[in-house]
Amino acid sequence: MAPSSAAGLDRRALLRATLTAGGALLLRFPLRLEAAFAAEPPSAVPFAPNGFLRIAPDGQVTLYAPLPDMGQGTRTSLPMVVAEELDLPWSAIKVLQADLDPAAFPEGQGAGGSDSLYSGWEPARRAAATARLLLVKAAAARWGIPASACSTESAAVVHTRSARRVAYVELLGDASRATVEAAEIVPKSLDRYRLVGTRIGGVDVPAIVTGRPLYGLDFRLPEATLRASIAHAPRHGAKLLQIDEAAALAVPGVRRVVAIDGLTNPTRLRRGIAVLADTTWAALQGRRRSRHSGNRRPRRRTTARV
Amino acid sequence: MATYRLRINGEPRTVQAEPETPLLWILRDNLTLVGTKYGCGRGLCGACTVHVGGAPLRSCQLPVAAVGDQEVLTIEGLSPDGSHALQRAWIEEDVPQCGYCQAGQIMTAAALLRAKAHPSRSEIVEAMAGNLCRCGTYNRIVRAIERAATALPATPRSGARGGA
Numbered sequence: 001m002a003p004s005s006a007a008g009l010d011r012r013a014l015l016r017a018t019l020t021a022g023g024a025l026l027l028r029f030p031l032r033l034e035a036a037f038a039a040e041p042p043s044a045v046p047f048a049p050n051g052f053l054r055i056a057p058d059g060q061v062t063l064y065a066p067l068p069d070m071g072q073g074t075r076t077s078l079p080m081v082v083a084e085e086l087d088l089p090w091s092a093i094k095v096l097q098a099d100l101d102p103a104a105f106p107e108g109q110g111a112g113g114s115d116s117l118y119s120g121w122e123p124a125r126r127a128a129a130t131a132r133l134l135l136v137k138a139a140a141a142r143w144g145i146p147a148s149a150c151s152t153e154s155a156a157v158v159h160t161r162s163a164r165r166v167a168y169v170e171l172l173g174d175a176s177r178a179t180v181e182a183a184e185i186v187p188k189s190l191d192r193y194r195l196v197g198t199r200i201g202g203v204d205v206p207a208i209v210t211g212r213p214l215y216g217l218d219f220r221l222p223e224a225t226l227r228a229s230i231a232h233a234p235r236h237g238a239k240l241l242q243i244d245e246a247a248a249l250a251v252p253g254v255r256r257v258v259a260i261d262g263l264t265n266p267t268r269l270r271r272g273i274a275v276l277a278d279t280t281w282a283a284l285q286g287r288r289r290s291r292h293s294g295n296r297r298p299r300r301r302t303t304a305r306v
Numbered sequence: 307m308a309t310y311r312l313r314i315n316g317e318p319r320t321v322q323a324e325p326e327t328p329l330l331w332i333l334r335d336n337l338t339l340v341g342t343k344y345g346c347g348r349g350l351c352g353a354c355t356v357h358v359g360g361a362p363l364r365s366c367q368l369p370v371a372a373v374g375d376q377e378v379l380t381i382e383g384l385s386p387d388g389s390h391a392l393q394r395a396w397i398e399e400d401v402p403q404c405g406y407c408q409a410g411q412i413m414t415a416a417a418l419l420r421a422k423a424h425p426s427r428s429e430i431v432e433a434m435a436g437n438l439c440r441c442g443t444y445n446r447i448v449r450a451i452e453r454a455a456t457a458l459p460a461t462p463r464s465g466a467r468g469g470a
Contacts, residue, residue: 071404071441199401203361208395208405209412210388211341211381228333252307252324281324283333284347 030089049067053082053131056282059155059169061088064098067111067120069204074116076203078124084167084195085128085188086154095203129187130180138174139166226255231290232272233262248275253282257290310370314339315383325371330354331372333380341381341409343437352437355410356380363415381409384416393415403441409438415451423458425451449455 025142054062063082069075079093100109134154139157140147141162150157156167168175207214234239254277262271275286312319314337320334331357333339342365345353349367356365359376384390402408411434417427418433425433429452437441439447 071402073403199400200404201397202402205397205402206388206411208402208408209381209393210340210384211409213340215343215406217344267453279323279327279331279335280344281327281335 024258027248028274030177053127055131055168055172058094059167060094061086061092061097064096066098066109067116069108070111072111072114072116073202074111074120076200077117078120079203080200081121081124084130084193085125086132086155087188088155089158090195092155094116125187127186128210129185131175132188132296133180133185134178135171137178137180138171141178142166142171142174163275172174172268226276227280227283228274228276229287230260230272230274231287232270236266236270240273241291243273245290248286251277251282251286251289254286257286308371310373312370312378314378315380316377321370323370326369328341328366329356329358329368329373329378330365330372333365333378338402339380339382343385343406343409345407345410350438351407351410352414353407353410353436355413357413357417360417360420362414370426379413381413384412389418391454391457392419392450395450395457399446401443401446401450401451403429403443407437407439407441408443410446411439415447415454419451419455424455427452 034137047265054064061083063079065075065078067074075095075097079095079283080090082088083090083093099110104230116285130187133147136147136150136157139159140150143159143162145159149161150159157164157171158165200223202208204214206212213219240259243257248254248257254275256276258274258276260269260272260274263269273287273290275283275290277283307322308322308325309371310321310332312321312332314333316395321332323332323336325411330342330344330358333342334344337359342356344350347366349364350422354365355362357363357377357379358365358368358373360379364407385393388394390412392415396402396408401411408460414434414437416432430448434444434447434451
C-alpha cells in the first residue's frame, strides 16, 4: 500500500455537499492531499469542471477525470477507486474528461513522473468515502439510528438488523444537507475490496477499437480554419538563423509562416516556426520545405559524455 | 487541386485535393474519418493502415491520385457497430493502453484473418511485425487475434482437413 499522508486532510475539518439546481449531489474531488473538500456554490453548469463527483437524480454517477490519460489507465483506475469506496456497481460509473480549469485545480492538471494513481488514489478514496458517509448519515437520520449501524452495498445504504434499505438516489437531498467532519471519514478497509484488484476493461477501449475521436489530433475547434505544423530549433537553446519562408509559402495551401520566440522555460514553449495551412498535409510540406536551421547552443560543460 | 471520386467504407465520397495528398489526410481532414492515425508519416509504424482494394496499406504513403476506384476500408467501416470478431476480441483481451496504434493493428489483423481465418501464432507474429506499439501491447494483440480466429468459421481451404 502507498504511504499515507492524510494529515493534510485534517486541516480541513468541515465537509459539505452542495446541491445543484438539477438536484444532483456535487462533491469537490480534490486530486492533491493539500486540496480542500471546499464547499462550492450551487451550480447548474451542465458539464461541471474537473474535480467533481456527480450523482444525478437519475442515479447516474459521473466522475470528471481531471488528468490526461496517455495510456496509464487513470481514466479507468481512479473511477474504480471511487466506485469501490462508494459500493457502486461499475456499470453505474460514467467517466468524462474534465476541462482545463486552473481555478478548480490550482496545482495543475498535468501527468508526469508516473504518479497519477500514486497521488490520486488517496484523495479519490477519501472523496468517495466522504460521499458515502453523507449518504449513510442521511439514511441513518431518516431511520433514527446511528450511522455506525449502517453499511452500503450496490448503491444503497442498508441496515442489516432491520432489513431496511434505501438507494443512494433517494437520499441526494438529505445527503446534500448533511455534514461530516474529516475525523469521521473512515475509508473502506482493503479486505472488503471487490473491484480494485480485479481486471476490468479500459473505459476508452470501445472508442479505440471503433475509431471514434479520442485524441487531441482527432478534434478540431469549429472556429479553426487553419492547421499548423511546428518545427522546433534543432538544439536546446538555439536561435533560429534562417528559414526559407518563400519555399514554404510556395506549397499550395500554405498561408503563413510564423516565428515562435519561445519562453524562458523551453519545456513550456521552444523556439521555432509554425507553418499555417489549409490542410495538415500542406502544413507538413511547408514545414519540410522551409529548411529551418538553428545555431549551436554555446557549449556548457554541465553534463559529461558517457 | 483536383476532384477525386472515392469509395470509402462502401460509400461514394467526392473530395477536392492536391494529387499528391496522402490518403491518410484525405480521410482525416477532408472526410473527418479520424480513426485512422498519423504516426510517423513515413510508412514505418503502421498506425495509418487501411485496406485499399482489400490489401492492408499505409495510407500515409498512398497519394490520393493513386487510389482510383479501389474500395477503401477504414476502422470506422470494419463493422457497422463495432461487432467485428477482432473488435470484440480486442475488448475482451483489453488490448490497448494508449490505443493510438490500435486501429492500424486491427486493420492489419483483419487483412490477415480474411486471407487466413486460422493462422498459426508465428503467422500472426509475422503478419503483425510491421505495426509498432510503443506501449508494448504485442502479447495481448496476438492473444486477441487468436481469440478472434476461434470465433470465425473455418475458411474453405483450412476447413479441408488433410487436403493438400
